[in-house]
Amino acid sequence: MTVGDGGAISLSFSVLGPVQVRRPGGELDLGPRQQRLILALLLAAAGRPVSLSGIVEVLWGQHPPSSAVNVLHRYIGALRRMLEPDLPARAAGRWLQGDANGYRMTFEADQLDLLRMRTLTARARSAAESGHDGEALSLYQDALALWRGPCAGAAELGASDHLVFTVVDHECADLAREATDLGLRRNDVRGLLPVLRHMAEVRPWDEALQAQLLLALSADGHQAEAIALYQDVRHRLAEDLGVDPRDELKTAYQMVLRANGTRPVRLDTPTDPAPTAVPAPKPSAPRVLPAQLPADLGYFTGRDEARSHALDLIDQALPAQEATPVLSIDGIPGIGKTTLAIHLAHQLATNYPDGQLYVDLHGFDPEPAVMPPAEALQGFLNALGIPDSDIPVSDFARAGLYRSILAGRRILIVLDNARNADQVRPLLPGTPGCLVLITSRLRLTGLATTHSAHLLTLGVLTxxxxxxxxxxxxxxxxxxxxxxxxxxxxxxxxxxxxxxxxxxxxxxxxxxxxxxxxxxxxxEHGSLDGFMGDDLDNNLRAIFSWSYLLLSPDAAHLFRLLALQLGPDLTIPAIASLIGAPTPDARRLIGQLVRTGLLTEHSPGRFSTHDLVRAYAQELVHRHEDEQDRRQAVRRLVDHYRRTAHAANRNLNPTVGIDPPEVTGAVVVTELSTPAAAMAWFTVNWPVLKAVVQYRLDDGDATEAWQLVLSLMQFWQNEGAAHDWAGLTRACLYAVTRAGDDFGRAHMSRGLAGALHLLGDNDAAERHLHEALELFSRLGCLGEQSVVYRNLGMIGLARKNFSSTVTYLERALHMARRAGSSTEQVNDLTMLGSAYIEMDQHDKAFEILHQGLRIAEEHQDLRGQGGCRWGLAEYYSATGDLVASLAEWKLTLDISRRVGWLTNIIECLIAVGDTALALGDRAGARAAWQEALGLLDHRRLPYTADVKLRLARLEKAVKIDG
The missing domain is CATH 1.10.150 (DNA polymerase; domain 1)
Known part of the structure; x- marks a missing residue:
């Protein structure tokens, strides 16, 4: 048995693949997912401290539960006990230590595979610099042999996109490319191919890595496999991303085709013949100190958070010194990207004593003005003291010369206004020591993949x-x-x-x-006339137009129609409906708008434009689209929301009393197959749906307005959104009354009554229900009459008027049976069972609730099952069987979660806590109430004070007993 310092058993840790901990004799069980994720995070940090907030963010994202820190400490304690079973209570421990900066793992370099890889890599680079290429290649192979897969198996832990893990993955990919580069120079790549193949398989979008694999396969005689690989990558890029391979991969493929069985040249080797070799630049190039940064603003203000975040990202990247840190700042036109980049550069300039390089790449200027990378390289080489006569003609050779000069220097480079990742890749240094700041209207995700770039998106000012x-x-x-x-x-x-x-x-x-x-x-009434500057550089209309002119005709048409959107943002199906195009076409056009900075994906699948960008689109849509085209576009958009809302509501309430809205074939309907998906769609689209209702009311179409509101009522009830419910329903009731629409008036009267009941105004609710009942009776709507009678029964139950309650509910049940509605029968039986519990007629309640449960299960009515089990939970509580009651509450809670009924979830959690406490389970009560409190955050629901009071009383009781 191996013993470490102080007699502790020695452990070995692995994070270059699924996280593992081994001790003599076997591998440790690392526990549940979140515990393994904490350990993985600490190991990937390789001895650096990780803050509490950083760990919490990885485990729970931006919205952790209130108990997050306590849960985290429990996991930390469990990890310490796992690593050191005999560790005394409250002892610091050897492996996992905490201080003011957070938690970190402490170990020797040979005890963590990541540190061993870095040590071997450093020795390989040193050997290569000394001219010992054979030794260097062997060390590279030893380093890569430690890699087993993506860092920590983060995808299985639910954290595949976290920065700490992706940085390590990029580091390993850089190492593989570096080793392959040396192997190609020595014509000795066979030992690298297995790990290179594996790494390229798990990084399918890393085109630089795929390019190296192409060359390595060809160099080892696998010409056919290399060609097949390129075709596969090209097809995958086209099918999944809708893009073509970039220049680096296409160039590698051309080299493979030209090789004809011979060893292909490397990517940075000049391909154009030159009469004389380019002299080695480092000995002959003069040590010029460029200072090209534009002046900093003397009155730079704001952006404190963005500036601090940018500096933190740079600080995190510097200690590793594995590659040049790259920070890419993106955002819409006029957001202040260049100003922030130049300000950061001036702040950091003293850390880069060999000078600063700056270039405006004019990426979004009209096409002829866009600067090719070769021209930018020439400018940089001139600034570094290389005359035009010594600059190679070949782009690859020019980039190679540039990287050679930068090797060993500390230079700060600002690449301003980049059009895409391909424009800046040749301008990136090849060795550590420098810093690159990039600005672009496009989020350069490709650089994050191939160069471990940190991406920072600027929003508007606070x-x-x-x-x-x-x-x-x-x-x-x-x-x-x-x-x-x-x-x-x-x-x-x-x-x-x-x-x-x-x-x-x-x-x-x-x-x-x-x-x-x-x-x-x-x-100016929202136009851009109020923002006309003295020249094009500060003229908003001109700056927006440079992006607009880059669009294809179809994308320009979409941009103009975006001015017609009715809410704060749009989804892909909504955009497809707006332009009357299939979803794949809409997705392709959206990509163009995002790439030019005119459209922003502010959350996955949701797109918005800045108000002033929309004002520019408003000018264009009235200039280029006639009134009929504009009205048809809005018609399609409204139909998208009406039809999708109706379909979503059918998932929540199958007994919708109206037929689906008729729409044209050009409208795309969002597919929602579960109640949870329907609730999620309503939640994120509620601001847009509210705007659509108001638009139809303003346009004089009361029918479409009230039908959409009807589709929203179950969502409002689930969320407890009584104020929104009452406001829009009252507006629609007024409109349908004026229009003489009795069917709409009946539905809106009943709907308004539901909102008023939630708001506590039962008298007004009862008046509206009687009005709805009269109208539905006149129209012969049996199912709707059943619902109204049940609603009247609910009001009677709230008033403890049991005789009227039972009368109304029995009429409701009779109407539901006549209408043949199993769903309404279950709802009526559930309410009737609750009434009998209140009346202490427990046997009758039990029989009725089970009758409803049988019908609900027979028809797979999940909501109905939840209602019946709610009643059974109340029944068991009333009869004193708290164990059975708790079991039923938990079943009801599970069903409520599956259907996305928020108010039921909260009430169930409160009841679970109450019942658990009555059974002596304080921990169970606390957990349930804390979860309820977390769900209540920022919502207008009348439970918060009660839950807080319960938790306070519980803590007081614990202190007294403790």
Whole structure:
């Protein structure tokens, strides 16, 4: 048995693949997923501390439960006991240690495979620099042999996209490419091929790695496999991403085709013949210290969070020194990307004593002005002291010369306004020591894959940042009229460029008050005329147009129609409906808009435009689309929401009393197959649906408005959103009454009664229910009458008027049976059972509830089963069988979660906690109530105070007993 320091048993840790811990005699059981994830995070940090907040974010994302820190400490304790079973209580331990900075693992370099890999890599590089290529290649192979798969098996742990793991994965990919590069030079790649094949398989989108595998296969005589691999990668890129291979992969393929069985040349070898060899640059090139950064703003304000985050990302990347840190800042036009990048560069310049390089790549200027990488390289080489006569003609040779000069130097490089990743790849250094800052309207995810780039997306300024922005430029004028200042900020959409244009105008007219400027913007009625600068660089319309002119005709058509959207954002099916195109075509056009910065994917599958960008689209849509085309586009969009809402509601309430809306073939309906999916769709689309209802009311179409509201009522009930429910339903009731639509009036009267009941106004609710009952009776709607009678029974139950309650519920059940509605029968039986429990007629309640449960199970009515089990939980509680009651509450809770009924989930959790406490299970009660409190966060539901009171009483009781 191996014994470490202090007599502790020695362990070995592995994170280059699924996380493992071994001791003499076997592998340790690492426990549940979250515990393994914590250990994986600490191992991937390789001895560096990981903060509590960092661990919490990996485990629970941006919305951790209130008990997160306590749960985390329990996992840490469990890990310590697993690693050191004999560790005394509260002892620090050898392996897992905590301090003010968080938690970290401590071990020797040979005890963690990641550190062993780094040690071998450093020795390999040293051997290569000394000219011992054979020894270097052997060390590279030993280092790569430690790699078993993606870092920590993060995908299985549910954290595949976390930065700590992806950085290690990129490091391993860089190592594989580096080793393959040396193997190709020595014509000795056979020992690298197994790991290279495996790594390329798990990193299918890493085109640089795929390119190296192509060359290695060809060099080892596997020409046919190399060609087949390229075709497979090309097909995969086209099918899955809708893109072609980039230049690096296409060039490697051409080299394979030209090789004809001979060893292909390397990617950075000049392919054009030259009469004389390029001289080695490092000995002959003069040590010029470039200082190309544009001036920093003397009044830089705001962006504190973004600036701090950017510096943190850079600081995290620097200690490893495995490659040059790359930070890519993206965002919409006018968001302040260049300003932030230049400000960061000036802050960091003293750390890079060999100078600063800067280039504006004009990535989104009109096409002829876009700078090719070769031209940028020439400018950089000139700045580094290389005359034109010594700069190679070949792009690859030019990039190689540039990387050679940068090797060993510490230079800060700013690549401004990049069009795509391909434009900047040749400008990236090949060795550690430098820092690269990039700005682009496009999120350069390809650089994250191939160069471990950190990506930072800028949003609009916060209100405070915008106020500081104007105050720094305009002084006391802003504080003298804060209301006008805030109006200006909102009319500028908190876009830095728009604020700068307005500030410039204010400085040119020092006699203008802030209220005068606000009035000028107000008079423009949301157009861009108020943001016209003195030149193209600060003219919003011109800057937006540069992106617009890059679009294909179909994408430009989509951009114009985006001005017609009815809510804050759009999904892909909604956009497809807006333009009347199939979903794949819409997805392709969306990609163009995102790449040009005119559309932002603010959350997965949801797209929005800045208010001023939409104002630009508004100008264009009225200029290029006639009124009929605009109305048809809005018609398709409205139909998308109406039809999808109806289908979603059928998942929540199968007894919808209206037929599906008729739509044209050009409308795409979102497929929602489960109640949970329907609730999720309603939740994220609620702001848009509210806008659609208001649009139809404003347009005078009361029928479409009330039918959409009817589709929303079950969602409102599930969420407990009584105020929204009452507001829109009352508006529709007024509209249908004026229109003489008795069917709509009946539905809206009944619907308004439901909202009023939740709000506690049972008198008004009862009046509306009697009005609905009269209308439904006149129209002969049996199923709807059953629902109204049940609603009247609910009000009677709330008032403890049991005789009227039973009368109404029995009428409801009679109507449901006549209508042949099993769902309504179950609902009526559930309510009747609850009434009999209240009346202490327990045997009758038990019989009725089981009758309803049999019908619900026979018809696979999940909601009905939940209602009946709720009643049974109340029955067992009333009869004193708390164990059975708790079991039924838990079954009801599970069903409520499956159907996405939030109010039921919260009430069930409260009941589970109450019953658990009555059974003496304080921990179970606390867990249930804390979960309920977490669900109540930021929601207007009347349970928060009760749950907090329960938790406070529990903690007080624990302290007294303790």
């Amino acid at each position: 209100l405070k940042e915008a106020r500081d922005f104007l105050a720094t430029r305009l002084g006391a004028r802003t504080s003298a009229d804060p209301e006008a200042t805030d109006e200006i900020i909102e009319r500028c959409g908190r876009l830095p460029l728009a604020l700068a244009v307005v500030a410039g105008r204010a400085l040119a007219h020092p006699d203008h008050r802030m209220s005068d400027i606000a009035e000028e913007l107000r008079a």
